[in-house]
Every structure is written in structure tokens, then in C-alpha cells.
Amino acid sequence: MSLSRRDFLKQSLGTSALVSASASVPCFLARTAAAAQTQPPQDDTILIVVQLAGGNDGLNTVVPFRDDLYAKNRPTLRLSAEKLHKLDGDFGFHPQMPGFYKLYQEGLLGVLHGVGYPNPNQDHPHAMRVWQSADLRPDASQTGWLGRAVDQIYQPEAARVPAVYVGQIPRPFAMNAERAIVPWVRSLDQYGLQGDDGQVPPETPHAEASSPDRAPFQQKTAGSSPAHDLLPFVQRVALAARATSRQVEAATKAPAGDYPRFQFAATLRTIVQLIRAHLGIRIFYAELGGDEPGGFDTHAGQALNHGALLEQLSESIAAMVHDLKRDRLLDRVLLMTFSEFGRTVAENGRRGTDHGSAQPLFVVGGKVRGGLIGQHPRLDDLESNGQRAHTDFRRVYATLLDEWLKIDSRPVLGSRFSPVAFLKT
């Protein structure tokens, strides 16, 4: 059972008496404690976006084993039907994805077929920028789609940014915001306050006017109203920082689920710990595949690398889902994967595939509609040698924003996109 935010705050402040707001409690402390008390129950929805860099080969991820054209186009790379995790009579997951198969059977995983955009770009940085900015002319966009979403819900007075990037490569453009400084978390150690002896209350300055003998200047040129005094704000930030540090520390000490020994699994575990720390973070960004061009860019000798990456993806996410279930957090969390493009339907003579277009996206969570969603794009009607997209990725984003996060998608995406039905109603 997890600790409530209120418990955390009590712990963090070192006393529960604070909430009673006695006369001896500085008023900003009391305000903060009261605010914690009146916080709505922690039922805010959370989105985790997972970037698969390089261009994932959707055909060998969700395999249309019954389609003759699949075997025909993949003389060496085709996966034989008997090894697949069969979803139905037509499709099966890659053999190294037992975790995803289990999630699928439990109705916790949806596959969105044929996602992309018109006139797809096949250049890694350009295509990645399209997905990250949600702008088909990405150079015109100065912010990422999640950065814009964060700016919409971020309140500087709250001293907390409701988004975090967890990863080992530099911050993705998707999180570039105009106002909010989105933290880049490599390890939860960075939430520790170095050189801090843990003596909180006496170390926490409170807000009172400077004493007269030390501040003749303020006394004599008085006039700025308390509303313009920045000091109480800074003191609140200091307090929030201390609370955050303690909440993260407590969450790292709380028992965690079992995760496989992949870097990506460690990333997801970090995210779950941050969720458990109740910091009000609603948007997480993680990546698998690394820096450009990215591990999913499998032009030659694809089979081994691709299988290993899919295993990391599937098993790490399955472990995360299991971990979230223990705290009944799964209904609040939705994870979506994307890549900058899919790959060519035909393999290229080097036991690899080249840059394609449409791809399947995965959505995972307690409230997603499990199953295969949308038509699988035909293998005999191609676009730039890849599968032809029928679902604009911005419709998926719009659904995540409007229906899941309850953030108005219009200012984020520039116009209205019709939702895709992948959430339980």
C-alpha cells in the first residue's frame, strides 16, 4: 500500500501537528500543509511516452503471418508462424515479446495499426522532429508537443513542473517548452540534497518581515505591498524541494517490483518510483534505442538486434505494469510507444530493412481498450516502399491530450483532430 501525498508531506515536514495550523506555525507552512490536505485524491491521469529511435520494423513486431506477401517480401527476415505469440488467426507478436503477449491477453495492451502522416519524411532527424513537434513543418515549430502541453498545465506558483524526462541521451525536443523547465532525470540520486543534515524545521526559514534593526532600509522606504515580496515564494520553493527530496527518497526505499536487467527497465522503474513519490508529475518521456540514428535503424543484419530491442521493450513494460498493479496505479497510467517511421515492407538484400512509413503504435494501461485497433495496412498498396498510413499520429496525440490527460489539444496541435477509440469508455 502506498503512502498518500498527505502522509508524505507530514513525513517530510517531520510533524503532523503542522496541519493543525497552530499560531506558532509560520503562515506559509500552514498554507502549504493545508494545500496538501485539500489536494484532490491522487487520481490525476499520467502519460508515459516511449520513443523508439531509429524506425521500428512494425512488420516484424506485429507480424501478419497469414499474409503471403509478408513471407514473399521477407525471404530471410520472416518469422515463422509457429514461433509467434499469436493474437488471432492473422497476427502474432515477435517471439521475443512474451510480456506483451501476456498484457495483450489481459486486455491491457492495444495495437494501433497504420499510424503515420501524409507525405511521410524518411530522414531520421526530420521525421523524429515531426513526431516530437507534432508539426509537419517541424522547423517552424520552436516547442515540442509535450512541452506545449506542459506549459498549459504548469503553474509557476506551484513550484513544480508536471513533466519529467527520464533517460541517458540528451533531452528530446518533444519536451522543449516555452516556460516550464522540464527536469532531465538520469538517476533518482539527483533528488538528494547534498550536505544536508536532515534537520528540517530549524533549517526552513519562514516568512516574516526582516527585523527592524537589520533592515532600516526597508522600514524607511516601505511601500511595496507583501504581494510583491518574493521571499515567501522562494521559501515555499525551498520547502517544496525538501518535500520532493524526501518523497523521492521514501519512494526509492519502498519495495519495488522485479524488473529485468535492462537500462530501459531501470528507466521505467525510475518512472514508477516517481509516480509513487506523488510529485504531481503527469507526463513522462522515456526512450529506447538511444541517440540518432537509433538502435531500431536496422539496415543490415536486423534479426538479432531487432529481437533484442523488442525483448527489452516488451519485458520491461510488462514488469512495469506488474509493478503498477501492486499499488493499483495501473488505472491512472497510460504508456504509448512511437518510432519516427516504420520500415520498408521488402527486405533490402542485406538482411535488413530501410526507412518506411506507417507503423503500429502500442498503448498500454488499465484503461486502454486492449486488442488490435484499426485495419492493418495492406502490403500491396505501398507508400515510399512502406505501409500506407490511415491514421494521422496527431489523432492519437489528440486522444491522449483531450480524453486521457484532459488537456485541451487544440492549442497543442494547432487544430482539432478526431479521436481514436483506444480508451475504455
Add this chain to the structure above:
Amino acid sequence: MLLDPQNIDPAWAWAAYQPDAERPWDLRLAGHLFRRAGFGATWPQLQQALRDGPAKTVERLLRPEDDVAAFNRLYDEFERSIDPEAESTDGLRVWWLRRMMESPHPLLEKMTLFWHNHLAIPRNRPTHALSLAEHLQLLRAHALGQFDQLLDAAVHDAAMLLALSGGANRKAQPSLDLGRTFLEELTVGPGHYSESDVQGVARAFTGFMVVRHRLRYVEREHDDGAKKILGRQGPWNGHDAVKIALAQPSTARRVVAKLYRWFISETEPPSDSLLEPLVAGFASEHDIAKVVGTMLRSNLFFSNLAYRQRIKSPVEFAVGIVRGMETVVNAEPLGHELAELGQDLCHPPTTKGWIGGSTWLTDATWIRRHNLAWALFSTAGPYGGKLDPWAVARKRGGSAFEAVGRFLADLYLQGDLSPASREVWSRATARADSAKANPSQGVRTLAHVVVTLPEFQLA
């Protein structure tokens, strides 16, 4: 005197502050001046300021006696050693931070940063270290000069044009992004232009191409037809567009308002009537140093409406710590850390620059500031113990622990602490005292406590 921020007499506000019994010239005001007109003071600077008085101190901050030109020539030379093909600007960032830590003219760096924020090159645009170095040198050359010359030079600069999507501005396809940013961010501002002005400005700048990071003017790509920009019709080019935009009072008002936020206060937007005397002069003379000088000398600047009415940016926070210790530190890890704190020099998030103010401080950035300060004062780690508060305190303040504690509070906060901060400080001083066996380490911890007090986050 009681000051109502919305109803200040401009004549009083902009008149030069004269110390008197009611508002004596003291350590607090000297510290305030050095925070705003630079990145904080050293102890000898504070002492000299107390002896010299405000007028002479402001004068010295505007026009130092040291050979600033020689210092900057040397650093320009350092910057030329950057790999000319480098896309990363990390190397450039190092030299700029070094200038901020070491320059005999910190106000010039502060103003270069101001213009870097106003003429912001957004993060997602292609960068090239050498052309960005030249861009910053351009900003620095005009930072306290003439705004008309600065603006004209900046928008005819390779790095800036590339950043504004004007790197291939052809007659057949003028860059509307360039036109829009020019009007929206650099000059008249929102509400003072129309879409046809965007067209006009974009066409005026046609013919400029950035080829291999160099600006080229290709005559046949320039649209020399008549354009209408902000109500004026003619065969305008980029220089004309700058002149036309400068003739609009909204341009001067905008820049002066930004300078107000930069130097005086970010808590309360100034009324038009308060700014009017400065705007009038700036609109006709474009003299940056004059406006800055008026602000720094003013009654308003030395009033409660300005004192601690800004939140320090990460750069101000870190460079202020270092300068107080009369040395420099390795600027490479510092540049990375400042980026994590939200201020990636050379890469503001968008053409709006850094929004700053309360957005600088969150739980996460507070923890990072706390840990950066810890690292800066540590003997181990990336900064190698170069900041030695014990040595500085002994040289400047005395060797008793009480004296050391007071020295650090006076150096960094001019002794102006809230009762709660004072309590934290005195406990830390007592702890340092009890760690006498290792005074250097004890004083490092104490210095860390001082710069992580809430007051130190305010400029």
C-alpha cells in the same frame, strides 16, 4: 516615503538617488547595485563602493578604468580557436562563462546576456559554433552602444538570419517566419503589426543567403518592388525595415520595458507614464548606455520597489557565488549544470528568450541549485575546491569563526537576512565553530548554507 507602484512620480523615480539620513548609502544598496549591474561583488568592490558613493560607483560600472577592450580582444581570440565546423556550442559557452566570471566589465556581459535574451536564437535552429561566436561578439560590441546599430547589425548576421528561417530568403518565397519574428519579438511587438507588414518585412529581407555560415547578398534574389511596412510604402530593404520599425514608439517602449524588468523589477509591470521619460529619449537617441545609466542611478532603482524584486537566473546565481570568492572555476561542467537549471547559454528555448522570474525556481531546480552550490564549494568534484571561503574570509574578514560567518553573510547577502534565515545562519556558524579541527571544511559548509538561503536566490 510610501511608494505605490502604480502611481509613482516619474520625475522622482528617474532622478538620481542622493543618499540621505532616510536612505543612507550602505552595504545593502551597494550589493544590490552589483547584483543588477553585474553578477555580484567581491568584498573589495563592496568596500570601494562604500567609499566612493553611488554616483561614482555607477560610473565605474558603466565605464570601468581597466582595459576592457584588451580583455575582450583576448577572449575573442580564444573563441576563434573553436573548431570552425563544430555544431556544438559547448566550447563557446565555456568562454562566455569565463568572461562573466573574469571580465573587468561585468555590466557589458550582463547586457550581452540581455540582448542574447531579446534577440534570442531558439534551441531547435541549426547552430554553428563559429558564427554564433561572431554573433555574440556583435551583441557585445553594441551591448551598451546604439540600439539602432545593434538591431541593424543583428538582423544582418548569419547566425540570426539562420535562426529566423531567413537563411535562404528568395524573391519567390520570402520567409514569413523571419518577418513575423522581426515584428513580434524584436521590434514593435504583438498588436502593433498586421499580416501585410509580415509580408513586407519578409520581402525587404529577400536576397540575403547564408552560404557555408557566411552571409551573402544575392542581388537577383532581392525583391526591389514597393512594400508596405507599418504604414510606409517604398522599395524597402532590410536596413529600411529596421529604420521603419525603430521609428515606431512601440519598439522603444518594448525595449525600455524589458530593460526595466531586467534592471529594476520583474514583480510589477511599469505603467506607461513611468516609462515615458525614458522611452522618449531612447526612441530618438537609441542610446543604450544612457537608459541603463539612468536606471542604475535612479531613486526607483535604490527603492524597495527594486530591491530583491527579481529572482536570480541560474547564471546570476552561479557566477555570483564564484565572483564573491575572487576566482574562476572550470566553466565546462558549470555550463552543463546551468543548462540543467534551465539556462542553456547560446540556446534559449524559443525566440521569446528565457521567460525567467518564478519559472526559474521549482522543486527540481532548487535541489540542483543546492547541489551545484555544494559542488562549487567542495574540495572534490568537477570544481576542484577552487572556491576557498576560509582563505577569502581570513584575508578579508578575520579568522574568528563568528567573524567568518558574518563576513560570508555580508559578502553574499549584505547581512540582510530574515529572522529565520538568520537562525539558520547562526546555527551553521556555530557548527563551523565546533568543527575547528578542520576550519577549511567547516567554512565550506557554512558558505554553502549562506548561498542556499532563500534571500540569495533574489537579485
